[in-house]
Amino acid sequence: MKKGDVSIVLHSHMPFIRHPEVIDSIEERWLFEAMTECYLPLIQVYDSLIKDKINFKITMSITPTLMSMLQDNYLNKRFSEYIHNALELSEKEIKKNKENKDLYNLSCFYNERFKELINIYNNYDKNIINAFKKFVKIGVLEVITSSATHAFLPLLDLNREAIKAQISIGVKSYIKTMGQSPKGIWLPECAYSKNIDEILKEFGIKFFISEDKAIINANPRPLYGTYKPIATTNGICAFGRDMDSSKQVWSSVIGYPGDYSYREFYRDLGYDAPIEYIKPYINKGGIRIDTGIKYYKITGKTERKEYYNREEAMSKVKLHARHFAEERCKQIEKVNIDIKDKPIIVAPYDTELYGHWWFEGPDFIDEFIRVSSENWINYELTTPWKYLLQSKYVQNCEPAASSWGENSDYSVWLNKSNHWIYRDLHKAERNMIKLANTYQNPTEIERRILNQIARELLLAEASDWPFIIKNGTSVEYAVNRVNLHLERFNRLYDMITKDSIDESYLEKIEQIDNIFSDLDYRVYLSYNKTH
Numbered sequence: 001m002k003k004g005d006v007s008i009v010l011h012s013h014m015p016f017i018r019h020p021e022v023i024d025s026i027e028e029r030w031l032f033e034a035m036t037e038c039y040l041p042l043i044q045v046y047d048s049l050i051k052d053k054i055n056f057k058i059t060m061s062i063t064p065t066l067m068s069m070l071q072d073n074y075l076n077k078r079f080s081e082y083i084h085n086a087l088e089l090s091e092k093e094i095k096k097n098k099e100n101k102d103l104y105n106l107s108c109f110y111n112e113r114f115k116e117l118i119n120i121y122n123n124y125d126k127n128i129i130n131a132f133k134k135f136v137k138i139g140v141l142e143v144i145t146s147s148a149t150h151a152f153l154p155l156l157d158l159n160r161e162a163i164k165a166q167i168s169i170g171v172k173s174y175i176k177t178m179g180q181s182p183k184g185i186w187l188p189e190c191a192y193s194k195n196i197d198e199i200l201k202e203f204g205i206k207f208f209i210s211e212d213k214a215i216i217n218a219n220p221r222p223l224y225g226t227y228k229p230i231a232t233t234n235g236i237c238a239f240g241r242d243m244d245s246s247k248q249v250w251s252s253v254i255g256y257p258g259d260y261s262y263r264e265f266y267r268d269l270g271y272d273a274p275i276e277y278i279k280p281y282i283n284k285g286g287i288r289i290d291t292g293i294k295y296y297k298i299t300g301k302t303e304r305k306e307y308y309n310r311e312e313a314m315s316k317v318k319l320h321a322r323h324f325a326e327e328r329c330k331q332i333e334k335v336n337i338d339i340k341d342k343p344i345i346v347a348p349y350d351t352e353l354y355g356h357w358w359f360e361g362p363d364f365i366d367e368f369i370r371v372s373s374e375n376w377i378n379y380e381l382t383t384p385w386k387y388l389l390q391s392k393y394v395q396n397c398e399p400a401a402s403s404w405g406e407n408s409d410y411s412v413w414l415n416k417s418n419h420w421i422y423r424d425l426h427k428a429e430r431n432m433i434k435l436a437n438t439y440q441n442p443t444e445i446e447r448r449i450l451n452q453i454a455r456e457l458l459l460a461e462a463s464d465w466p467f468i469i470k471n472g473t474s475v476e477y478a479v480n481r482v483n484l485h486l487e488r489f490n491r492l493y494d495m496i497t498k499d500s501i502d503e504s505y506l507e508k509i510e511q512i513d514n515i516f517s518d519l520d521y522r523v524y525l526s527y528n529k530t531h
Contacts, residue, residue, distance in 0.1 A: 215240030
């Protein structure tokens with residue numbers, strides 16, 4: 001019998017970046033890069049493990065916005081164009097690099113890789129969700145949900161109906177796609193505050209993933225730290241992030257992704273090639289962007305980079321995956337003595353780390369799972385829900401308010417750079433609640449307006465926007481998204497309250513912001529009207 005359990009949890013999220021109104025939207029490429037570098041390679045890994053009869057369990061959260069986009073016809077058409085464009089570029093590179101053995105081999109590698117990914121995509125009928133549903137059915141994957149648009153829930157607590165709407169829509173969206181109710185939820189940014197569990201209970205959620213501080217600083221203090229889940233007063237279990245396994249991957253100092261043999265993220269053909277040559281493969285506006293073809297390895301803290309060597313990188317993957325497994329065995333051995341029940345190590349990561357930021361990440365997952373099936377391993381790979389079904393004892397504690405952001409608090413999402421968002425957001429939330437209470441029997445056109453108003457509020461609430469603003473990356477885009485959705489909210493609000501309906505404007509916005517097609521605005525009814 002194994003002495004403990006290990007649960008890998010991959011959090012898969014993208015904000016709603018569907019832009020049919022823009023020619024060659026740069027932001028849509030965020031999704032296409034994640035599909036090419038993360039989701040399709042992970043599907044390839046899972047299929048390979050199943051084919052080799054490797055028994056494993058892994059958990060993925062797939063947010064409602066990402067689920068929606070992965071099933072969107074327009075975005076899938078655009079993705080197909082994107083990846084075939086990358087394939088065409090790799091073919092040009094093969095011809096161009098015939099005189100340079102290293103570059104020629106790498107060009108061939110990318111060419112074969114793009115062909116494989118296109119085949120996987122086509123095999124699942126150009127719908128990545130089909131693959132994940134298959135893995136759930138087989139029993140190797142547990143998919144959990146998240147809130148509707150990945151809102152930072154504790155900062156919506158002034159209007160609890162807004163939190164309820166985020167969770168309700170997240171659960172319903174999951175059921176519509178997966179055909180069953182979710183057992184667990186990824187609270188956006190692992191952000192927890194008291195009484196969120198009350199809403200989780202209302203919608204049948206059994207567990208959530210939290211930052212380690214939520215567990216360590218819980219009241220009363222848990223006996224076993226993050227090696228056991230705790231249960232809130234409403235009976236919802238919280239699994240805390242294990243920091244040892246986290247640091248080995250996330251740390252910029254000791255983390256595996258920083259190894260000098262791995263592929264260099266910041267050198268891409270889109271920036272290195274002459275503009276005349278690369279122009280057909282970058283943004284149609286002429287802006288240089290990543291193509292996904294990167295020829296160099298990290299090499300070291302130097303500007304001069306050596307060519308990427310795939311065999312060398314794969315050797316490091318094997319070493320690191322085995323080391324990661326050995327370290328988990330040591331942890332289990334150490335804590336098993338003090339815990340009556342089996343301990344669990346919960347290792348949550350952003351899925352986009354595996355493949356996008358760390359190119360070899362999916363190969364690491366593959367190798368770690370294979371090593372974990374060897375006889376000397378003292379743990380079993382599991383999922384949080386499976387662990388709860390087998391667990392004999394869960395301590396009752398109130399998790400501490402926390403997030404997995406800097407300092408484990410809320411400061412990344414509420415600070416001097418982005419605090420301006422919340423006053424307008426809270427005003428919109430109050431107006432949405434008022435509309436839901438007022439319009440009990442709307443006409444068909446009123447119902448459409450009310451539902452679209454709700455969509456605009458949900459999209460404005462995404463935690464991505466304050467996060468991007470704080471980090472100073474695509475600040476203009478994030479600011480514009482918040483303002484745009486609130487402007488649309490206010491225009492539609494005036495339209496219905498002042499009886500000045502502009503149906504052509506409504507149709508235009510319905511086509512652009514088309515998420516949650518079966519949304520019902522009455523999800524915002526006041527608590528005293530629904531309880």
